[in-house]
Amino acid sequence: MSTPTSDELDVLVVGAGFAGLYQLDRLRNLGYSVTVFEAGSDLGGVWYWNCYPGARVDTWAPLYQFSREDLWRDFDFTELYPGWDEVRRYFRHVDRKLDLSKDIRFSTRVIGAEFDEERRQWEVRARDERTGETSSVRARYLVLCTGFGSKPYVPDIPGLDTFAGECHHTARWPQGGLDVTGKRVGVIGTGASGVQVIQESAPDAAHLTVFQRTPNLALPMRQQQLDAAANRAMKESYPERFAMRATTFAGFDYDFQDKGALEVSDEERTAVYEKLWETGGFVSWLGTFNDIFFDAEANATAYAFWRDKVRARITDPATAEKLAPTVAQHPFGVKRLSRAALLRGLQPGQRGPGRPPGHADRASDGDRGGDRGRPRARARRARPGHRLRRGHRRDHGHRHPQHEGRVVRRRLRGRDTHPPRDGDGGLPEPALRVRAAEPLGLLQRSYLRGAAGRLGRPMPGTHAGERVDPDRGDPGSRGGVG
Incomplete structure (x- = not known):
């Protein structure tokens, strides 16, 4: 059953996760009429859908939230790595503070959109997931906050x-x-x-x-329970930590060290790896030596340390070879790592x-x-698209540029935007996509270009003297599902 178009908006936002809620609050404050369409029946975006056993964030709790003081000042996390249920509790807290749900249509899935050149508006079709009824809405701007992994991939398994x-x-x-x-x-x-x-x-x-x-x-998580005193102590440094997120390679409040793995003695290198390992989380990946992604020999030292740590926990040699192969199947850190017990x-x-x-x-x-x-x-873990997996499968076990210490450079699309027409102000008319861009493994390839310039190192695969533009790279942010 279809209902006629009735609503006309300045902006229609699709998705009620972190990006969608931010857009709703920000655009309302700028005076736009805004509505959010969300396919799920509650807030959270990916954290509505991902409620499987063990689902939790990959980031320290203080960083996995909005940086506005009125939102974090009176909210306490109970774990250093919050689970999906606590992330939902945080979204409910934000909703209470900002009164967001009144402008969100839940259980509403966008099924199509066409741009009307004559009226210079988007006509967006949506389906009510509870009743099956369809409806349309017109909006001057369409903002897609759907993330990079919102469409699950189900493999074609016979039977x-x-x-x-x-x-x-x-x-x-x-x-x-x-x-x-x-x-x-x-x-x-x-x-x-x-x-x-x-x-x-x-x-x-x-x-x-x-x-x-x-x-x-997988890296050790080092989970911690957080009481009121721990939350008060963390909040003292929140402003500085939030500010640092915008200056680091991966958006955390730590960055690569100012020395390379091959610039120190074996003893010092092992001591640094041990300290990072005990710290837990992604520090061993994104707070390590600054040549890990630029030098194959340096990268090999990181993998060897990880491999030996994992093998020390496994008694069966055959299982050890399956989980931590003697020879790395790909360089350490070029595919997304996990943190776990x-x-x-x-x-x-x-x-x-x-x-x-x-x-x-x-x-x-x-x-x-x-x-x-x-x-x-x-x-099965949902990913942005199986074409990436096909690419890895094709290269698996064969000579690959990454195995020679070079990083494959691929052109990545950033936000899909078009310039506004003459006389227009504010947002461009065609759809904007506010998203986490690409899997982190691919983001690294783009970011490395900028990191190479900041670290004063040549981009792997470039010619001597070739200029590296530190500003080139994907403008997206990291994904948050751990």
Whole structure:
């Protein structure tokens, strides 16, 4: 059923995550009439959809919030790395402070948009996810705050459509949760979401099988519980930490060190790696020596340290080779790392990473043993697009420029904008996309250009004397799902 166009707006924002809520508040304060369309039934963007076991942020709590003092002054986090439920609590807090929900249409999915050249407006079609009814709205500006991973990718696995057990995607997890107690569970994929699901499911599942293509380089999280005193102490440095986010390579309140891994002795290098490891989180990745992404030999020292740390926790040599190969399958840090309570999910009697079973095994009645009728839950991390995975698969095991210490340079699209027409002010008319740009692995390739200029190092793969423009790079920000 369709209803006629009734609303005319200055701005229509799509998505009620961090970016969408910021746009709503900012544009309202500038005097625009603004409405947000959100497909989910509540605030949070990716944090509405990602509620699978273990889902939590990859960033220290003080940095994973808006920097306005009226929003952080009276909100306390309970963990250093908040889980999805605490992030939702933060969004509800922001909503109460800014009264945002009154201008948000929840359970409303945008299904199409066309620009009317004559009226110089967007006509946007949307569907009510509860009733199925469609409607239209006209807006002069269309702002897409949909993020880079809002559309889940489901792999084309033969037999998936006839699998009799339960099957779930981490990016569309049941809002009421999923009980895997006593069940046979298979997890496909070992990205950040896969690692989190594995860790949380392993203690409860009767049997856990992990299907891995490429081992994940996971770092220790060093989770901490935060009481009122800890929050008060952290808030004393919030303004300085927020300001620093805009000046660093990855938007954290720390940056690469002012020395290279090959500029120090073996003893000093190991001591630095040990300190970073004990600090936890992404510091070992993005607060390490400044030549890790520019020199293959320096990068190899980082991987060797990580590999040996992980192998020290694994007793079975075959499993150790699967999880932390002797020879790196790609340079350390060029693909997104995870932070976790390392390998907690691999309990005795449970299968570790392995190759997917044959087609006949996939299309079954929910089990691969003799426990007929005991369903398996399938989890897969959502990513921006499978074309990236195809690219990695194609290069896997073959000579690749990255393996020679060079970074593949690819042109990345930034915000999709067009200049305003003559006589227009404010926002450009065509759709703006406020997004997290690309996966961090690709963002690094773009940012490295700027980092090379700041660090006074040549961009890998450039000719001697070639100028590196430190301002070139993708303007997007990091994603937040850990």
